[in-house]
Amino acid sequence: MSADRAEPRRRLGPLRPSAVPRIMGTAAAVIGLLDVVSAVFPAFRNGRMHHMAAVFPGTVSSLAAATSVVTGILLLMLAHALKRGKSRAWWAAVTLMPVGAATQLIYRHSIFGAVVSLGLLGLLVRYRGEFTALSDPRTRWRAAANFVGLSTFAFALGLVITSAHPSSERGAPGFADRCEHVLWGLFGFEGPVEYTSDRVNDIVAYSLGGLGLLIACSTVYLLLRPARPVAELGEEDERRLRALLERHGARDSLGHFALRRDKSVVFSPSGKAAVCYRVVSGVALAGGDPIGDVEAWPGAIEQFMELARAHAWLPAVVGCSETGGEVWTRETGLDALELGDEAIVQTADFTLQGRAMRNVRQMVKRIERSGYVCRVRRVRDLSADEKQAVRLAADAWRGTDTERGFSMALGRFGEEADGDCVVVTAHKEREPGDPHPELGDLRAVLHFVPWGRDGMSLELMRRDRSADPGLNELLIVAALQEAPALGVARVSLNFAMFRSALARGERIGAGPVLRGWRGLLVFLSRWFQIESLYKFNAKFQPAWVPRFLVFPNSRDLPRIGFAIMQAEGFVTLSLPLPELVQRFLPGRAKRPPHGRQSGYAAGAAAPEEEGRGNRHAVA
Numbered sequence: 001m002s003a004d005r006a007e008p009r010r011r012l013g014p015l016r017p018s019a020v021p022r023i024m025g026t027a028a029a030v031i032g033l034l035d036v037v038s039a040v041f042p043a044f045r046n047g048r049m050h051h052m053a054a055v056f057p058g059t060v061s062s063l064a065a066a067t068s069v070v071t072g073i074l075l076l077m078l079a080h081a082l083k084r085g086k087s088r089a090w091w092a093a094v095t096l097m098p099v100g101a102a103t104q105l106i107y108r109h110s111i112f113g114a115v116v117s118l119g120l121l122g123l124l125v126r127y128r129g130e131f132t133a134l135s136d137p138r139t140r141w142r143a144a145a146n147f148v149g150l151s152t153f154a155f156a157l158g159l160v161i162t163s164a165h166p167s168s169e170r171g172a173p174g175f176a177d178r179c180e181h182v183l184w185g186l187f188g189f190e191g192p193v194e195y196t197s198d199r200v201n202d203i204v205a206y207s208l209g210g211l212g213l214l215i216a217c218s219t220v221y222l223l224l225r226p227a228r229p230v231a232e233l234g235e236e237d238e239r240r241l242r243a244l245l246e247r248h249g250a251r252d253s254l255g256h257f258a259l260r261r262d263k264s265v266v267f268s269p270s271g272k273a274a275v276c277y278r279v280v281s282g283v284a285l286a287g288g289d290p291i292g293d294v295e296a297w298p299g300a301i302e303q304f305m306e307l308a309r310a311h312a313w314l315p316a317v318v319g320c321s322e323t324g325g326e327v328w329t330r331e332t333g334l335d336a337l338e339l340g341d342e343a344i345v346q347t348a349d350f351t352l353q354g355r356a357m358r359n360v361r362q363m364v365k366r367i368e369r370s371g372y373v374c375r376v377r378r379v380r381d382l383s384a385d386e387k388q389a390v391r392l393a394a395d396a397w398r399g400t401d402t403e404r405g406f407s408m409a410l411g412r413f414g415e416e417a418d419g420d421c422v423v424v425t426a427h428k429e430r431e432p433g434d435p436h437p438e439l440g441d442l443r444a445v446l447h448f449v450p451w452g453r454d455g456m457s458l459e460l461m462r463r464d465r466s467a468d469p470g471l472n473e474l475l476i477v478a479a480l481q482e483a484p485a486l487g488v489a490r491v492s493l494n495f496a497m498f499r500s501a502l503a504r505g506e507r508i509g510a511g512p513v514l515r516g517w518r519g520l521l522v523f524l525s526r527w528f529q530i531e532s533l534y535k536f537n538a539k540f541q542p543a544w545v546p547r548f549l550v551f552p553n554s555r556d557l558p559r560i561g562f563a564i565m566q567a568e569g570f571v572t573l574s575l576p577l578p579e580l581v582q583r584f585l586p587g588r589a590k591r592p593p594h595g596r597q598s599g600y601a602a603g604a605a606a607p608e609e610e611g612r613g614n615r616h617a618v619a
Contacts, residue, residue, distance in 0.1 A: 028093070029080075032073065077217070086131065090131035098121065142222045150218060154214070159179070162182060177191075186208055187212055233260065233261045237265045238261075238417075241258055241265065242259070248294075250452025251294070252291075253344070254287065254319060258274070260276075261411070263276045263278050265277075268303060272292050272293040273299060274290060275290050276288075280563040281562065282314055283314045283315075283316055285406070287408070289323070294327070316550060317334075318406075319339065319407040319547045322548065328550045332550075334551060335551055337548060337550075339497065339498075339546075340499050341499040341545060343538075343540070344542055345541075347491060350540070352477065360477065367474045368474065371428055372474060374478035376422065376482035378486070379418060379420070382423065387413070387414035390414070397462040410447075410460075413447060421450065426444040426445075429441075444463035444471045444475055453487070454490065455490040455491065456486075457491075457492040458491070461475075473539070476493065493542060498521055500544075502518055503534075504518075
């Protein structure tokens with residue numbers, strides 16, 4: 001009977017609990033925007049619309065236009081945290097809501113406004129369980145340190161500002177009056193000190209108000225910003241991942257990239273599967289398919305989603321296979337978008353004979369006649385000097401200030417644990433009489449990581465810019481021809497973004513929409529290697545395997561795309577601080593031992609820009 005009564009109650013209920021954070025966040029955003037606009041446009045401030053802003057903590061904005069701007073900006077920052085269900089945002093809103101109600105009664109004598117404010121407060125209290133997202137505990141102390149440090153600096157600077165400007169004819173203000181004036185000015189109000197003109201009054205007021213705005217916004221940002229854990233793969237986690245790759249690594253060509261040491265990992269309850277990820281700008285970004293037994297994937301995915309919900313991270317997966325996309329969408333209800341295609345070559349079928357391979361064959365022959373030779377070896381077979389030479393050359397040929405890569409790059413070279421990796425080097429033959437003619441002059445490098453027991457996946461492709469064109473073709477052909485001797489039956493080459501759109505858009509009979517989409521991709525190829533990667537890969541007659549992006553909602557795609565660009569190294573938001581300063585920053589990952597490379601691996605390798613990056617380009 002009780003169950004029968006409960007069901008109609010759920011149908012008639014006007015509000016779903018899960019929608020409360022979004023509703024409160026939207027309300028805070030609208031009211032915050034009204035506060036800012038009302039401070040900029042006085043006519044708007046005196047209109048009816050501004051009364052809407054009076055029902056939220058922004059009511060104190062009626063006391064001063066400067067405070068209205070500060071409050072509006074703070075509400076806009078609080079709105080995002082409320083939408084994500086942050087616990088700290090709930091406490092901030094619950095603390096400030098009674099202030100809004102009291103201001104309604106005291107300053108506006110509005111019973112309606114007070115009732116609305118208290119109603120919103122009751123809604124927050126009623127649905128407290130929807131605001132449980134955790135915050136990074138380090139941000140609490142950083143926010144406190146920021147508030148104390150900036151407040152001390154602003155107060156001292158405010159005293160200098162108030163003392164530097166001439167006061168009125170009443171005489172020089174005392175130290176206590178100047179301190180009081182600074183305190184009121186930081187909150188956007190006028191203090192007891194009077195100056196010689198309204199212009200000087202405005203200069204001092206705006207200076208102090210700007211300092212107060214800086215303190216408030218920076219402190220709230222640090223307090224409410226998404227948790228950003230230090231992504232660092234521990235030794236035990238790496239050992240467990242390598243054990244899973246030993247048993248199941250042949251399934252996904254991107255599996256070995258899960259061993260990047262700037263990723264975090266979450267395992268399934270059984271320990272038979274794992275999801276590797278990194279948190280970037282509030283997006284929990286997983287790369288490739290889960291590692292391990294396919295039957296245990298749902299457990300690992302559930303653990304990942306629970307972790308994302310607990311911290312209000314936006315979950316996303318970049319570069320998963322079709323099977324992985326099906327499991328992700330089935331288990332989580334997320335959506336999937338085809339991101340591009342991976343070029344895979346079966347070494348047993350590869351040949352330079354035939355009309356289709358004529359251009360590659362001619363280019364390889366020409367570059368060989370120019371005096372270039374290739375060597376294909378396991379990394380374990382290289383000497384320490386050779387490893388160091390390759391490492392230094394790859395860094396010198398990178399062509400960008402930052403390493404690139406996340407989902408399809410390893411980010412290191414030459415470690416003992418990665419001895420199964422394959423390195424292909426191109427050398428320019430030296431003149432007779434050289435003490436080491438067998439080594440030659442290193443001019444280009446390919447680096448492959450294992451793909452199970454019988455495959456390898458391209459991770460690094462770089463060459464000297466002064467080398468002859470066609471050197472990358474020579475390297476890939478050498479790798480494919482020598483692969484059977486290494487026990488490699490399949491090779492994964494570059495990843496081509498939106499390959500199917502480029503291929504279909506250039507065919508006869510393609511519609512205007514498809515041709516327009518292809519035209520946009522060709523235009524973007526001026527900055528991102530989209531078309532060039534596709535054409536370069538197509539030379540080797542590969543099989544194309546689609547890769548997908550998994551995401552919660554279409555409106556989240558811009559945010560996810562921006563996070564991907566950050567992770568891949570195309571966008572860098574951090575300041576270029578000196579290395580000596582960065583060592584003492586809190587939360588900095590430990591520097592790996594000598595001989596290891598840290599950071600991102602490069603993200604692209606096109607024939608005209610081989611020296612700039614690694615394997616994949618993710619726009």
